[in-house]
Structures are given as structure tokens and as C-alpha cells.
Amino acid sequence: MASISDRNQSDAWLRSRIEDTLFLCDRRSTPAFLGFLDEAEQQTARQILARVDSERYRFWGGYEDAERCVLGCFPEYLAPQCEDFPLVRVAFRYRAEKALTHRDVLGTLLAQGIKRETIGDILCTDGLVIVFLREEIVPYIREQISKMGGVGVKIDDEFDGPLPVLRTYKELQDTIASPRLDAVVKSLLGCSREKASQMIVSGMVSLDHMVVTHVSTAVSAESVISVRGYGRFIVDRIGPPTKKGRLYLSARKCV
Secondary structure, three states, rough: OOOOOHHOOOOOOOOHHHHHHHHHHHOOOOEEEEEEEOHHHHHHHHHHHHHHOOOOEEEEEOOOOOEEEEEHHHHHOOOHHHHHHHHHEEEEOOOOOOOOHHHHHHHHHOOOOOOHHEEEEEEEEOEEEEEEEEEEHHHHHHHHEEEEEEOEEEEEEOOOOOOOOOOOOOEEEEEEOOOEEEHHHHHHHHHHHHHHHHHHOOEEEOOOEEEOOOOOOOOOOOOOEEEEEEEEEEEEEEEEEEOOEEEEEEEEEEE
8 A cells, every 4th residue: 555655755746747747838838748647646637737726738548438548738729629639549459369458468568668657548358459559659569569468469550440348337226324435335345334444544445536544535426436456436326315314325336
């Protein structure tokens, strides 16, 4: 588990890079970009941008609901457009005798010395992998990558079909005593409230991509809850109250 000091250092590093990106945007009067950033970094970036009173930005990962996104900062005269972001999707085809996993693909790219921040979402299905990348590293990948996870791959420059599904969901329905985080985690995991509280206090639970250690933190609809070792959950609805005064809970677990 990352310590508070580690998180503070990470936030300070991210703030510095965001300020540099805003400075370049203003100095050159052209869009400037940072990342790919993961969801926790995006949440931190939003807080930093709010503190410096900047609204001239957008996150984009190549498709709607992307997990890893590039932060784009834009001059006042230019409205943010997806087409302005320096990222592309690259398709790799392979014989599907062995299904490639996210770990296979990411491991191959990192082994080539490619920085994590230049790699976006990785979508895998039988015989096909789609990787979203910063455009500046694509020529290098075309020259260097011929295998992933020990499987021969071929770049498909003309692929324009539907994207593989990133994840599927299992629907969950329950009632809870209150919208407190410990009550919601208890319901999602099917554990005791005491165990849910212990996991929260020990830093195992993230709410909207940020670690939360207060058991009484309120949860609302559309919140994303991640529990280390148990997965990710999306809260769709809390309420209305039942006749006994409990609250209906509708959620989904990513599977």
C-alpha cells in the first residue's frame, strides 16, 4: 500500500507536470498534452486544475469510457476536439490458438522500453488486440513488435471494426442500512460490517479512484468503488427507502 508520503509526492509530481502543460499551452498558444493518465491520476488532475482555476482542458482516451486518458490543455480560442489529441489505435492480429491477455501485451510493450504513460487502454479478444498509443511511439512499435506473449502478431492498419469489450458486469441488488461506505462495501462483498470497516481503515478501498479511510464517507449513485483483491463495483442507484427504512442498492461488479 502506498503511504501518505508517497501519494503526496506523486500528487506534487503530477501538479508540476500539469502546470508545465498549461504553461506550454499558454506560451505557444497551441494545445498541449499530458499522459496517458490512469483514473486516479485523472481525479487528482481535476482537483489540481480546479485549484488553478483552469477550465480549458479535456480528457480523451480514444473512445468513450476509456480508463486511461490523455489530458489536453487548450488555448482560449480553440474548443477541445478529440481529433486534436496525439493518440491512435493500433490493431494487432494473431492466430487465436493462444488468447493474448492484457498482461501479455503490456509486458511486451514495457520490455521494449516503452514508457507506461504512452500506453492507453488495451482491449483483447480472440485473434485481435487493440492498443491505444501516443502517436509518437507508433513507428517504433511497428519496427520492433512482431510477437506478444510468445505469439506472432501482425499490425492491421486498416482495421475499423467495433472495439472489443473492455469488461462485462454482474448485476447486484440489495438493501443497505445507510449510504455510508462501510455499509455499501459490506453489501457489495457480502461480508460483515466489521470486516468492511477494517478494509476501509487499512486503505484497501478506493472511492471514485481515490483511497478513502473514513468508514462514514457517503456513497452516491454513479460512484466507483474498488476493493483490493475483490475488484471494482459501480453503484447505479441508492434508494428509495423500503417500508422498513432501509435503502435499495443497485450496483454492478466488473468481471
